[in-house]
Amino acid sequence: MRRRKKSAQRKRVGRVSYYLHHGAWYLYYRDGDRPVRLRVADTEDEAEQIAAQVNAQLASSSPTLFSFTSVSFSELRQAFLNHHENVAPSSPATIRRYRSATQHLENYFNECRPSDLAHAIRADHFVAWLRKQKVSPNGHPNTAKRVLRDKGLRFVLEVCRSVYIYAAQQRFLPPYFENPFSKLNLERMRIEDAKPIFVFDAEDELRFFQKADDWTFPIHFILAKTGLRSGELIHLLIEDVDLENGWLHVRNKPELHWKIKTRRERSVPLIEEAVAVLRRVIGNRTAGPVFIRHQFDPLNSPLGNLDQMALQEELRQRISHADSGSVLTLSQTMEEKLARAVWREAGVIRSERVRTSFIRTAKSAGLKQSSCPKSWRHSFATLLQDANVDPLIRQITLGHKPSEDVRSGGLGMTGVYTHTRATTQKREIERALRFWPQPLAYARQWASTIKS
The missing domain is CATH 3.30.160 (Double Stranded RNA Binding Domain)
Incomplete structure (x- = not known):
C-alpha cells in the first residue's frame, strides 16, 4: 500500500x-x-x-494584525467626515468640499457596484464613470451642468485616496488591500482643460473700475491693490486696518469660526490711494466689518457696530444658549452655523455677492474672459513679478509658505538667515503698484468725491 x-x-x-x-x-x-x-x-x-x-x-484580546471590520462605503464616508469634523478638526469649508467630492463615489457605489462594501471598488472603473457625469460648476441647482474639468476630477480622486488611507488606519479594509487610488498616479495626471486665468493689465483694470458702482469699486480696488482673497476681505474688521501707518492685518479669528485658508497671518502694506479709499468706506464707523452689505444700516442693527471681542461674546452666548437645551455638545457644524448668523447680522458680505459683482462689472467693461475675482490676486502677483519684487516679499505679502528652494534662493544658508523688514516690504510693494498710475488716479478721484 x-x-x-x-x-x-x-x-x-x-x-x-x-x-x-x-x-x-x-x-x-x-x-x-x-x-x-x-x-x-x-x-x-x-x-x-x-x-x-x-x-x-x-x-490581550486586542484586534489582531490581520483583523478588520467590513463596512459599506456609506458608513466609511460618514466616519471619514465625522473624523474631520470632530477629531482633526478641519474647517467647515473643507468638510463641505470633502462631502461633495465623496458624494460622487457614493453615487457610483449605488449605481454601478453589486456590493456596497468599501473594499469592493475598482478605481479605474470609477474614473471612467466619473468622466461622464455632469455637475453644476458652482453647486447651484439652476446652473447649467457640464462634465468635471481635469482639476476638479483630480481633486475628487485625491479626496477618495484620503478616504481609503483613513479606512486602512481604522482597519476597515482586508489585510494586504492596497489603496486603489494610490495606483492612479494622480500627481502626474494631466490638466488639459483647466479654466483659463485672466490677468488684468493697466487698461483693463481702469476700464473695470470706471464701470463699477460706488459699492463695487472699493471692494475690487482693495482686492487689486492688496492681493487679498475674497474671504479675507469680507472678514476684515475695522480694527484690522491701521490707516495711520498704512497697514492691513490679515488675522485668524477662530473664536468667530473664521480662519485664513493657509492659517498664515500676515500684514499687507497699503498705498496712499488704498488708505483714502478705505477712509471713505469706513466713514464714521468705529467697529465691525470694513466692507458691509449693500444698504445695510449698522447704526440700526444690534451687531452693526461691534468690535471683535463683542462679536465673540455674542457668539459665545448663542452657543451657550443652544447648548443648554441639548444633552450633547454642539457639533462644529452647528457652531459654524451660529457664527455665520453673527457675521451676517454684523453686516458681512457673502463671498458669492463679491463674485457676482465682479462678473457683472467685468461684463459691463467688455472683459468677457474674466469671470472670477481671483483674477485680482493673479494680477497683483504678476505685477509684483513684472516689477522684479523679491520672491520672498511676494510670498510674505500673498500669505504663501516659502518653499525651501525659494527660501534659499540659490544662496544656501544665506537665504535662510535673510529676513524681510516691514519698511522694505512696504517700499517694494508701493514701487510695483506705481507702475499703473491711471487706476490710482481714478481711485484718488473716487475717494475725494463726497459720498451721497
Missing part, C-alpha cells in the same frame, strides 16, 4: 501556528469563532515574528 507523503511540520507560537506551503509561509489561528489562514512571509524568521505578534494580540 502506497503511503501518503507527510506534510511539512507545523510550528507553533502559543495559539498561532505557522507552516511552509508551496514555497511561502502561512499563518493559522482562530479569531473567536472565525478561522484565519493567511500567507504572511517568504522566510521562516519573518513568519515566526508575525506569529509572535499575533499571539500577543490574541492573548
Whole structure:
C-alpha cells in the first residue's frame, strides 16, 4: 500500500501556528469563532515574528494584525467626515468640499457596484464613470451642468485616496488591500482643460473700475491693490486696518469660526490711494466689518457696530444658549452655523455677492474672459513679478509658505538667515503698484468725491 507523503511540520507560537506551503509561509489561528489562514512571509524568521505578534494580540484580546471590520462605503464616508469634523478638526469649508467630492463615489457605489462594501471598488472603473457625469460648476441647482474639468476630477480622486488611507488606519479594509487610488498616479495626471486665468493689465483694470458702482469699486480696488482673497476681505474688521501707518492685518479669528485658508497671518502694506479709499468706506464707523452689505444700516442693527471681542461674546452666548437645551455638545457644524448668523447680522458680505459683482462689472467693461475675482490676486502677483519684487516679499505679502528652494534662493544658508523688514516690504510693494498710475488716479478721484 502506497503511503501518503507527510506534510511539512507545523510550528507553533502559543495559539498561532505557522507552516511552509508551496514555497511561502502561512499563518493559522482562530479569531473567536472565525478561522484565519493567511500567507504572511517568504522566510521562516519573518513568519515566526508575525506569529509572535499575533499571539500577543490574541492573548490581550486586542484586534489582531490581520483583523478588520467590513463596512459599506456609506458608513466609511460618514466616519471619514465625522473624523474631520470632530477629531482633526478641519474647517467647515473643507468638510463641505470633502462631502461633495465623496458624494460622487457614493453615487457610483449605488449605481454601478453589486456590493456596497468599501473594499469592493475598482478605481479605474470609477474614473471612467466619473468622466461622464455632469455637475453644476458652482453647486447651484439652476446652473447649467457640464462634465468635471481635469482639476476638479483630480481633486475628487485625491479626496477618495484620503478616504481609503483613513479606512486602512481604522482597519476597515482586508489585510494586504492596497489603496486603489494610490495606483492612479494622480500627481502626474494631466490638466488639459483647466479654466483659463485672466490677468488684468493697466487698461483693463481702469476700464473695470470706471464701470463699477460706488459699492463695487472699493471692494475690487482693495482686492487689486492688496492681493487679498475674497474671504479675507469680507472678514476684515475695522480694527484690522491701521490707516495711520498704512497697514492691513490679515488675522485668524477662530473664536468667530473664521480662519485664513493657509492659517498664515500676515500684514499687507497699503498705498496712499488704498488708505483714502478705505477712509471713505469706513466713514464714521468705529467697529465691525470694513466692507458691509449693500444698504445695510449698522447704526440700526444690534451687531452693526461691534468690535471683535463683542462679536465673540455674542457668539459665545448663542452657543451657550443652544447648548443648554441639548444633552450633547454642539457639533462644529452647528457652531459654524451660529457664527455665520453673527457675521451676517454684523453686516458681512457673502463671498458669492463679491463674485457676482465682479462678473457683472467685468461684463459691463467688455472683459468677457474674466469671470472670477481671483483674477485680482493673479494680477497683483504678476505685477509684483513684472516689477522684479523679491520672491520672498511676494510670498510674505500673498500669505504663501516659502518653499525651501525659494527660501534659499540659490544662496544656501544665506537665504535662510535673510529676513524681510516691514519698511522694505512696504517700499517694494508701493514701487510695483506705481507702475499703473491711471487706476490710482481714478481711485484718488473716487475717494475725494463726497459720498451721497
